[in-house]
Amino acid sequence: MIGYLNLTLRLAIWFLLTxxxxxxxxxxxxxxxxxxxxxxxxxxxxxxxxxVFWEIIIAVPQAYWEALQMMVSPHVQEEVTLERVKPRRTPGLIFLDIFLITFTPKTIVLKYHEDGWYEVHKIKRG
Structure with a gap:
């Protein structure tokens, strides 16, 4: 079953690219x-x-909310943090985690460390 999910994810990315x-x-x-x-x-x-798919569905309204917050009040503080990768993550799930973090306007993944960490850039209110 999971092989089909990996195949579907790859095929969806292919169709989005082409x-x-x-x-x-x-x-x-x-x-x-x-x-x-x-x-x-x-x-x-x-x-x-x-x-992960449920978290992506929840991230859509959160992304709109964060975009509205950024328009209403300035966000001038920045920080770079390390977040731990959840255990037992396959490359497909790691990709979806990075997509989920980067989807919201206040955060972006700068780097994925092979030893199990995401380097995340965040902005905050001043």
Whole structure:
């Protein structure tokens, strides 16, 4: 089941990058998804995937709220923090975590450290 989620994530990214749903592009996208390494190497739980998708749904209104806050009051303080990667994360889940952090306007992931840390840049009110 999880292999299908990884494949679906890769295919969705392919379609977002190419913006083409022609039969030839679909075939090429499926071929590329299968040729990329690491599809079945790292097991992950379905609950981890569902939790990340739920967090993405929650992040949409949060992103609008943060954008409104930034327009109303200035945010002049900056800080760079290290956040721990959640345990048992596959590369697909790490990608979605980075997407989730970067999706909101006040935070962006600067770097992913291989030893299990995200370097996150945050802005705050003055």
């Amino acid at each position: 913006s083409d749903l022609s039969p030839a592009n679909i075939f090429i996208g499926i071929a590329v998804c299968f040729l990329l390494p690491g599809l079945h190497k790292t097991p992950s739980a379905l609950t981890d995937w569902l939790r």
